[in-house]
Amino acid sequence: MESIIHGRIYKFGDNINSDVIIPGRYLIYIDAERLSQHAFEVLGDSFPAKLRNYQILVAGRNFGCGSAREQASTAIRGLGINAVVASSFSRTFYRNAINDGLPIFECPNLHSAVEEGDDLRIDLAQSLIFHRDHEYSFPRLPDSVRGILETGGLAAYLKAQLVCSPKP
Amino acid sequence: MSGAEIHMGLTIAQKVLAAKAGLSSAVPGEIVEAYPDLVMSHTATWRSVSVMNKIGATKLFDPERLAIVLDHISPAKSEKNAADQQVSRNFAKKYGVRKFYDVDSGIAHLVLMEAGHVAPGDLIVGTDSHCTIYGSLGALGTGIGYTEVTSVWITGKLWMKVPESIKIVLDGRYASGVYSKDLMLYLIGKLGADGCNYKSVELYGSSVSDLSVSERMTIANLAMEMGVKCAFIPPDERTREYLKARLEDPARYRPVYADPDARYENEITVDISQLEPMVACPHEVENTKPIGEVAGTRIDQAFLGSCANAKYEDLVTAAKILKGHHIHPDVRLIITPGSKKIMLEAMNSGVLQTLIESGGLVTNPGCGACAGDGGMLADGEVCLSTANRNFLGRMGSNKAQIYLSSPATLAASAIHGVISDPREFHTT
Numbered sequence: 001m002e003s004i005i006h007g008r009i010y011k012f013g014d015n016i017n018s019d020v021i022i023p024g025r026y027l028i029y030i031d032a033e034r035l036s037q038h039a040f041e042v043l044g045d046s047f048p049a050k051l052r053n054y055q056i057l058v059a060g061r062n063f064g065c066g067s068a069r070e071q072a073s074t075a076i077r078g079l080g081i082n083a084v085v086a087s088s089f090s091r092t093f094y095r096n097a098i099n100d101g102l103p104i105f106e107c108p109n110l111h112s113a114v115e116e117g118d119d120l121r122i123d124l125a126q127s128l129i130f131h132r133d134h135e136y137s138f139p140r141l142p143d144s145v146r147g148i149l150e151t152g153g154l155a156a157y158l159k160a161q162l163v164c165s166p167k168p
Numbered sequence: 169m170s171g172a173e174i175h176m177g178l179t180i181a182q183k184v185l186a187a188k189a190g191l192s193s194a195v196p197g198e199i200v201e202a203y204p205d206l207v208m209s210h211t212a213t214w215r216s217v218s219v220m221n222k223i224g225a226t227k228l229f230d231p232e233r234l235a236i237v238l239d240h241i242s243p244a245k246s247e248k249n250a251a252d253q254q255v256s257r258n259f260a261k262k263y264g265v266r267k268f269y270d271v272d273s274g275i276a277h278l279v280l281m282e283a284g285h286v287a288p289g290d291l292i293v294g295t296d297s298h299c300t301i302y303g304s305l306g307a308l309g310t311g312i313g314y315t316e317v318t319s320v321w322i323t324g325k326l327w328m329k330v331p332e333s334i335k336i337v338l339d340g341r342y343a344s345g346v347y348s349k350d351l352m353l354y355l356i357g358k359l360g361a362d363g364c365n366y367k368s369v370e371l372y373g374s375s376v377s378d379l380s381v382s383e384r385m386t387i388a389n390l391a392m393e394m395g396v397k398c399a400f401i402p403p404d405e406r407t408r409e410y411l412k413a414r415l416e417d418p419a420r421y422r423p424v425y426a427d428p429d430a431r432y433e434n435e436i437t438v439d440i441s442q443l444e445p446m447v448a449c450p451h452e453v454e455n456t457k458p459i460g461e462v463a464g465t466r467i468d469q470a471f472l473g474s475c476a477n478a479k480y481e482d483l484v485t486a487a488k489i490l491k492g493h494h495i496h497p498d499v500r501l502i503i504t505p506g507s508k509k510i511m512l513e514a515m516n517s518g519v520l521q522t523l524i525e526s527g528g529l530v531t532n533p534g535c536g537a538c539a540g541d542g543g544m545l546a547d548g549e550v551c552l553s554t555a556n557r558n559f560l561g562r563m564g565s566n567k568a569q570i571y572l573s574s575p576a577t578l579a580a581s582a583i584h585g586v587i588s589d590p591r592e593f594h595t596t
Binding site for chain 2: 015017019020023024025027028030041042043061062065066067068069070073088090091092095096099100142144145153154155158159162
C-alpha cells in the first residue's frame with residue numbers, strides 16, 4: 001500500500017448500497033476488471049466509464065450498506081479507484097474493503113467540504129487528508145487489522161501466513 | 169476504581185464474543201479473535217473455494233463447523249451457475265462437509281435453523297448480511313465476505329470488534345392486520361438505514377414473549393436494514409420449544425442472557441399497539457410510510473418470498489386473505505416458499521392450493537426474485553415484495569420500482585391490483 005494516495009475525487013451522497021455499487025446479476029464474476037464494467041451502472045449507463053476519470057471516492061454516511069457482497073469493493077478497485085473516504089461505512093463493506101485490499105478512511109467532516117473533481121491527498125503515515133487549504137484527520141486502523149490491508153488483502157495475508165507457518 | 173466498574177454487567181454480544189474468544193469478559197470497542205461455531209456459505213461458496221485454491225490451502229480447521237446451502241440461484245440457470253455449483257458440491261464431498269444442502273433445500277438461514285444447526289449463544293458468520301436472523305434464537309449471527317469465509321474455514325477464527333448495544337423494549341400487542349414486518353419497517357424508517365450501524369440490538373418487553381419464533385425471525389432479519397452487526401431476542405419457552413425437536417444434541421441449548429446491570433448505549437421503547445401496516449417505498453428501506461399514504465399505488469407484480477417473510481406462517485397469513493378471492497388480472501403473484509420443509513407443510517395443509525387457486529405462481533424454494541433469480545421486472549414496472557430490500561435495480565430493470573410490505577398487505581394488494589390496507593380483510 002502506498003503511503004500517499006493522491007487523486008481527483010468523485011462525490012456520492014448517503015446510503016450508497018452495495019446493490020447500486022454492483023448489481024446482484026454480476027455476482028457470478030469475481031474478477032475486478034470485469035466487475036468494474038458494471039460498477040454503479042444502475043445510476044446510469046455512462047457511470048462505469050465516467051468513474052475511471054477519478055481516483056478517490058468521497059461519500060456520505062453508511063457507504064456500502066445492504067448486501068455483504070465482497071464484489072462491491074472489488075468492483076470499485078477495478079475502476080482504478082485507490083481509496084474511499086466516507087463519513088461512515090456499513091460494517092460489512094468496511095470489513096470487505098480491508099479484506100479486499102481497498103484503502104478506506106472514515107472522515108465525517110470531509111464530505112460537505114469537497115466538490116467533484118477536487119484534488120485530495122491522503123497521508124497514511126500522518127493519518128491526515130489534505131484538501132485545498134484544510135487538513136482532516138482520520139482514525140488509524142487497529143494494528144491487528146492494518147497488517148491485512150498493508151499486505152494487499154486477506155488472501156495475500158493468509159498466503160503469507162501459510163508459507164511462514166511450519167507444516168503440522 | 170469503584171466496585172461497580174470492576175463488576176460491570178455484560179450484554180449478550182459481549183458475553184458471546186468473550187466466550188468464543190476464550191476470554192472472561194470483553195468491552196465494547198475491543199477487538200477479539202473469535203472462533204465461530206458455524207460458518208455458512210451459500211451460492212458464494214465457489215468463490216471461497218477459489219480463494220482457497222489461490223492461496224494453496226488444503227486443510228480445514230474443522231469441517232463440522234462448515235455449512236453450505238445453494239440457495240441464491242437454484243436450480244442453475246446457466247452453464248456458469250452449474251459449474252459454480254459443481255465446485256461447491258465437489259468441495260463439500262472432498263472435505264467431508266456434512267452440513268451441505270443442495271438446490272432443493274431453500275434459503276440458507278431458514279434451512280440451518282430448521283435443521284437444528286443454530287443454538288442460543290452460538291457465534292455464526294456467513295456470506296450473507298441477513299445472518300442477523302440467527303438472533304431470533306439467541307445466537308450472534310453476522311455477515312462477512314467470501315474471502316473472509318475462506319479464512320475462517322482455514323484458521324477457524326476471525327477478528328471481531330465488540331459492539332455497543334442498544335435495547336429496544338416492545339410494549340403492547342399488534343392490532344389486527346399488523347405484523348413484525350410493519351414494526352421493523354416503522355423502526356427502520358424512524359432510526360434510518362444506519363441507525364444501529366455496528367451495534368448489537370437486544371429486544372425485550374412483554375410483546376416479545378407473545379411473538380412466535382417466525383415473527384422473531386422477521387425482526388432479527390430486518391434489523392440488518394438498520395445496519396446492526398447482530399440482533400438478539402433472548403431465548404424463552406418458545407425458543408426452547410422450537411429447538412427441542414430440532415437440536416441434534418439437546419445439551420446445545422445453553423441460553424445466554426445479558427446481566428441486569430449491562431450497559432446500553434441507548435434504550436428505545438415502542439408501543440406496538442399503535443402501529444399500522446407500513447410500506448417501504450423505492451429505493452431505500454428507510455423510506456417507509458404508513459399504508460394510508462401509499463394505498464392506491466398500481467402494482468404489476470407481487471412477490472411473496474425471502475428470508476424475511478416466506479416462512480410457513482407468512483404463507484398462511486397470505487392464504488387466509490386470498491382464500492375465496494382471485495388476484496387482479498393485471499398482477500403476477502409469485503410465491504417462493506422459504507424452504508422445502510415450509511413448502512411441504514404448506515402443501516399438506518392446503519395453503520399451497522389456496523395460493524395457486526387465487527392465481528399465484530408457486531416456484532421452488534430458495535431466494536428467488538429477492539436476489540433477482542426469476543421474477544425480474546421490466547422498465548416502468550412496480551413490484552410489491554415481502555423481501556427485505558427495495559434497492560434500485562435489485563429485481564431487474566433500473567427503471568422499475570420495488571415496495572416492501574408484510575405478507576398480509578401483499579395479499580390484499582394482489583387482489584386489488586393496487587397497494588391496499590389488509591385490515592379490510594381482518595374481521596376481528
